Amino acid sequence: MKIALFVTCVNDTMYPGTGKAMVRLLRRLGHEVDFPMAQTCCGQMHLNTGYRDQAVPLVKGFAEAFASYEAVVTPSASCAAMVRDSHARLVPEAAETAAKVYELSEFLIDVLGVTDVGAHYPHRVTYHPTCHSLRMLRVGDRPLRLLREVGGIDLVELPEANECCGFGGTFALKNAPVSAAMCADKVANVRSTGASTLCSADNSCLMHIGGALTRAGAGVRTVHLAEILAATEEDPA
Amino acid sequence: MTGTTPDRATSHRATSHHEGPAMPTYVGMPSFPSAARAAVADTRLRGNLAHATSTIRGRRAEAVAELDDWAALRESGKQIKDHVLANLGHYLRMLEERVTAAGGTVHWARDADEANRIVIGLVKATGETEVVKVKSMATQEIGLNEALAEQGVTAYETDLAELIVQLGDDRPSHILVPAIHRNRSDIRDIFLRSMPDAPEGLSDSPAELAEASRRHLRAKFLSAKVAVSGVNFAVADTGTLVVLESEGNGRMCLTLPETLISVMGVEKLVPSWRDLEVFLQSLPRSSTAERMNPYTSAWTGVTPGDGPGEFHLVLLDNGRTATLADEVGRQALRCIRCSACLNVCPVYARAGGHAYGSPYPGPIGAILSPQIRGIGSEVDASLPFASSLCGACYEVCPVAIDIPEVLVHLRARAVESGPRHPLERTAMNAAGWTLRSPTRLALAQRAASASRRLVGRRGRIRRLPGPLKAWTDTRDAPVPPPESFRAWWARTDGGRTEERDK
Ligand code: SF4
Numbered sequence: 244m245k246i247a248l249f250v251t252c253v254n255d256t257m258y259p260g261t262g263k264a265m266v267r268l269l270r271r272l273g274h275e276v277d278f279p280m281a282q283t284c285c286g287q288m289h290l291n292t293g294y295r296d297q298a299v300p301l302v303k304g305f306a307e308a309f310a311s312y313e314a315v316v317t318p319s320a321s322c323a324a325m326v327r328d329s330h331a332r333l334v335p336e337a338a339e340t341a342a343k344v345y346e347l348s349e350f351l352i353d354v355l356g357v358t359d360v361g362a363h364y365p366h367r368v369t370y371h372p373t374c375h376s377l378r379m380l381r382v383g384d385r386p387l388r389l390l391r392e393v394g395g396i397d398l399v400e401l402p403e404a405n406e407c408c409g410f411g412g413t414f415a416l417k418n419a420p421v422s423a424a425m426c427a428d429k430v431a432n433v434r435s436t437g438a439s440t441l442c443s444a445d446n447s448c449l450m451h452i453g454g455a456l457t458r459a460g461a462g463v464r465t466v467h468l469a470e471i472l473a474a475t476e477e478d479p480a
Numbered sequence: 481m482t483g484t485t486p487d488r489a490t491s492h493r494a495t496s497h498h499e500g501p502a503m504p505t506y507v508g509m510p511s512f513p514s515a516a517r518a519a520v521a522d523t524r525l526r527g528n529l530a531h532a533t534s535t536i537r538g539r540r541a542e543a544v545a546e547l548d549d550w551a552a553l554r555e556s557g558k559q560i561k562d563h564v565l566a567n568l569g570h571y572l573r574m575l576e577e578r579v580t581a582a583g584g585t586v587h588w589a590r591d592a593d594e595a596n597r598i599v600i601g602l603v604k605a606t607g608e609t610e611v612v613k614v615k616s617m618a619t620q621e622i623g624l625n626e627a628l629a630e631q632g633v634t635a636y637e638t639d640l641a642e643l644i645v646q647l648g649d650d651r652p653s654h655i656l657v658p659a660i661h662r663n664r665s666d667i668r669d670i671f672l673r674s675m676p677d678a679p680e681g682l683s684d685s686p687a688e689l690a691e692a693s694r695r696h697l698r699a700k701f702l703s704a705k706v707a708v709s710g711v712n713f714a715v716a717d718t719g720t721l722v723v724l725e726s727e728g729n730g731r732m733c734l735t736l737p738e739t740l741i742s743v744m745g746v747e748k749l750v751p752s753w754r755d756l757e758v759f760l761q762s763l764p765r766s767s768t769a770e771r772m773n774p775y776t777s778a779w780t781g782v783t784p785g786d787g788p789g790e791f792h793l794v795l796l797d798n799g800r801t802a803t804l805a806d807e808v809g810r811q812a813l814r815c816i817r818c819s820a821c822l823n824v825c826p827v828y829a830r831a832g833g834h835a836y837g838s839p840y841p842g843p844i845g846a847i848l849s850p851q852i853r854g855i856g857s858e859v860d861a862s863l864p865f866a867s868s869l870c871g872a873c874y875e876v877c878p879v880a881i882d883i884p885e886v887l888v889h890l891r892a893r894a895v896e897s898g899p900r901h902p903l904e905r906t907a908m909n910a911a912g913w914t915l916r917s918p919t920r921l922a923l924a925q926r927a928a929s930a931s932r933r934l935v936g937r938r939g940r941i942r943r944l945p946g947p948l949k950a951w952t953d954t955r956d957a958p959v960p961p962p963e964s965f966r967a968w969w970a971r972t973d974g975g976r977t978e979e980r981d982k
Contacts, residue, residue: 255921255966256921256925256960257961258965259961259963259965259968262965263965278966278969280970283915283917289908291869291888292891292895292904292908294895294908297908297909297912300912374869375869378872379871407826407868410868411868411870414865414867418516419950424520425827426954455955
């Protein structure tokens with residue numbers, strides 16, 4: 244299978260470790276991934292902020308960059324949802340490529356058929372299911388099923404897990420007080436678990452919650468799902 | 481739907497934004513972010529709202545989970561409403577014909593002013609100076625009580641929560657529980673101050689408050705000759721109007737007075753009683769978490785010797801046909817005002833209802849107000865952005881309104897409507913330009929990486945300039961990495977050289 248990695252512009256620029264973990268994980272499972280250099284961004288920030296005209300060329304660019312692959316896998320549930328839900332509506336010709344895009348947990352469980360990826364992560368972890376992974380992509384408990392198989396992990400439930408963390412892209416700036424109030428409640432729930440690691444399938448939400456966690460000196464680190472799944476005893480994250 | 485009891489209206493009042501005494505119009509409302517800022521700072525309001533909404537949210541989830549055909553009910557509700565909207569002219573003419581044949585009179589109102597003029601004319605023709613009211617969103621939307629007051633007619637709200645709002649010279653902050661921002665002692669104070677026949681020494685026990693309002697209202701029901709109501713549903717093929725409420729006060733208004741005037745948004749139609757059946761199941765479960773609605777009143781024209789002898793129906797457009805013209809936005813007209821979307825909304829729970837600057841708060845207000853009023857004002861242009869797009873509203877909506885989709889659609893309209901944020905436009909264009917080219921993106925990433933030693937200490941940034949300050953006021957920002965993913969990929973041949981070196 245010819246697999247491409249869509250790393251997303253946020254991970255590419257700010258969280259390269261997540262992209263590297265994707266490559267390491269898939270390679271360990273016996274799959275080579277390609278990184279088409281022509282890729283940039285799915286257009287979500289522009290579309291969701293009201294700049295549809297700026298989003299359209301990005302959608303076209305995405306479809307061109309990934310057209311020749313059988314599957315496209317991405318470490319962002321939010322971007323996967325943007326591609327699958329909105330690309331065809333903005334650019335009808337983008338439909339075919341958009342349909343081949345999978346978020347990491349979907350790809351592992353639905354396409355590769357694995358839940359035990361041979362990872363080892365000996366820490367107390369709590370998982371925040373992001374809104375777009377839950378309510379747009381509908382990944383359900385796939386990420387949790389993957390995490391449960393991780394060796395050494397102490398997985399603890401996050402209270403009020405399904406509540407939005409308040410990130411919402413430019414919402415975090417445009418409605419900063421409301422966003423911060425939502426984040427404060429999320430942070431309190433994370434701290435109540437006693438976890439040392441907060442895991443999620445989207446680095447943008449983790450950037451938001453993590454920024455409040457470090458500001459509060461909470462001593463909880465934020466780690467993307469891909470990085471936990473890529474970690475092994477020999478090669479810890 | 482109407483109805484609440486004092487103990488359910490358990491919260492503290494928010495700052496009210498009245499422009500003048502007894503004229504709670506929605507003109508010149510502040511934008512959502514600035515109105516929300518004050519509400520968020522009010523920790524007592526926030527705590528009460530969070531408690532009230534999470535309680536009703538849990539009960540709704542249980543009530544809905546009881547039905548194995550919920551998904552089918554939701555789909556039917558959506559299809560019935562879509563069918564009506566696609567054939568609105570046909571069903572409206574049918575309704576007019578059947579209501580007229582049953583002895584009612586139908587009036588058509590293009591906008592709020594015209595609707596108010598019609599109602600005022602009808603009330604004046606009776607020679608009365610008092611009317612009793614059944615809680616109605618449509619009459620709040622047009623500011624009917626204020627318009628009547630200007631003409632010397634006093635409107636008495638008879639829904640308990642609505643009465644609290646009215647006596648407190650306040651605005652509703654929730655569709656179903658308009659006084660959700662008031663707590664028991666607030667309510668006692670309002671009654672003692674503004675209810676002329678409130679008993680001395682009234683306590684804040686729910687039973688005493690309910691009794692005081694019951695006695696106050698009973699006198700009004702017995703003396704009023706004219707009632708004004710809204711409409712939950714209008715059955716086109718029989719000309720029947722339907723109102724759902726929880727207290728029975730609405731039933732009094734609909735049956736005791738001599739003249740009944742009902743104001744109804746044109747989208748409230750269903751074709752037949754079989755269609756109504758769907759909503760009589762989905763609305764109570766979605767709004768009050770009840771299996772069946774307590775008081776459902778239905779009437780067809782007039783019946784000699786039984787109920788009002790004169791019935792007028794005012795059909796209100798007020799921006800609805802303009803909304804219907806928008807292919808994406810029109811789904812907002814499916815709304816049956818159940819308020820489920822408010823109760824699950826994390827933004828509503830923190831910002832409160834008043835910040836939405838209209839009788840329609842919460843997610844539905846954020847998509848309805850900018851459509852029926854247009855996006856000309858500060859508040860209407862800001863409403864489509866009053867959401868984190870978490871999607872909780874869409875999930876619970878009994879008529880499957882994809883609120884996030886409409887919000888995003890309206891954001892584009894707000895941006896295209898004019899240069900409200902010229903700086904943002906510049907930034908978005910620059911970001912678009914950079915992201916359209918992998919080469920330019922790589923250059924920008926290199927610049928970001930080069931800046932890392934300047935910007936942050938210990939891997940985080942505690943302060944950013946300009947508009948980004950809103951981020952670092954409460955959150956650290958990440959420091960750019962030494963190299964981007966694409967730079968790493970190019971340097972290491974996708975990590976292969978690194979692995980070889982190990
Ligand atoms: S939009 Fe849907 S959930 Fe919200 S009030 Fe209307 S019908 Fe209810």
